[in-house]
Amino acid sequence: KAGVTQTPRYLIKTRGQQVTLSCSPISGHRSVSWYQQTPGQGLQFLFEYFSETQRNKGNFPGRFSGRQFSNSRSEMNVSTLELGDSALYLCASSLRWSDATNEKLFFGSGTQLSVL
Amino acid sequence: KQEVTQIPAALSVPEGENLVLNCSFTDSAIYNLQWFRQDPGKGLTSLLLIQSSQREQTSGRLNASLDKSSGRSTLYIAASQPGDSATYLCAVGTNAGGTSYGKLTFGQGTILTVHP
Numbered sequence: 001k002a003g004v005t006q007t008p009r010y011l012i013k014t015r016g017q018q019v020t021l022s023c024s025p026i027s028g029h030r031s032v033s034w035y036q037q038t039p040g041q042g043l044q045f046l047f048e049y050f051s052e053t054q055r056n057k058g059n060f061p062g063r064f065s066g067r068q069f070s071n072s073r074s075e076m077n078v079s080t081l082e083l084g085d086s087a088l089y090l091c092a093s094s095l096r097w098s099d100a101t102n103e104k105l106f107f108g109s110g111t112q113l114s115v116l
Numbered sequence: 117k118q119e120v121t122q123i124p125a126a127l128s129v130p131e132g133e134n135l136v137l138n139c140s141f142t143d144s145a146i147y148n149l150q151w152f153r154q155d156p157g158k159g160l161t162s163l164l165l166i167q168s169s170q171r172e173q174t175s176g177r178l179n180a181s182l183d184k185s186s187g188r189s190t191l192y193i194a195a196s197q198p199g200d201s202a203t204y205l206c207a208v209g210t211n212a213g214g215t216s217y218g219k220l221t222f223g224q225g226t227i228l229t230v231h232p
Contacts, residue, residue, distance in 0.1 A: 033218030048218025107159035
């Protein structure tokens with residue numbers, strides 16, 4: 001069964017631009033989470049979607065947004081890019097992530113975003 | 117606010133050695149703890165998941181233990197191999213009144229190098 005697929009693998013943008021990243025979860029998984037990974041801050045939670053609804057959001061500015069489609073695929077968008085947005089963006093999926101779940105999270109390989 | 121700390125930050129061992137990676141967390145109200153492996157520039161691979169009611173989980177040469185009351189977990193790797201070289205991350209899911217969806221809190225990781 002195919003894993004979590006993220007596209008593109010690499011992106012180079014300049015400050016002020018916007019970017020859209022895509023994530024296709026494992027077939028049958030309906031919960032999609034996004035994380036930002038940087039050398040300084042490590043892995044930080046951005047948001048989680050289930051059945052096209054955002055159920056949880058991390059402590060990031062409003063420039064970071066996302067959405068989920070009816071087929072569970074998800075996109076995240078970053079507007080007005082800043083140098084500090086350079087990071088590896090990771091998407092993860094799980095079946096449904098009910099509260100206090102014991103489901104594993106399955107991660108994609110990530111999108112490496114460089115902002116110049 | 118949950119905080120996760122991993123010690124040591126880096127570890128270099130000769131092949132064949134048994135080793136222990138440590139993880140501590142500040143809020144004991146967790147519902148699970150997961151250990152992940154990350155290879156350079158790649159996504160995360162889930163190794164073991166320990167439910168809050170469990171004390172340990174085993175998979176092959178890996179054994180993870182959990183002591184919720186003291187806020188600690190250890191990952192034991194037996195008979196290490198060069199292929200075990202990677203960054204190992206500990207992550208906890210914390211009960212937060214219904215706002216835990218998709219969110220794990222990660223440690224900064226332990227960089228493991230196993231040399232032949």
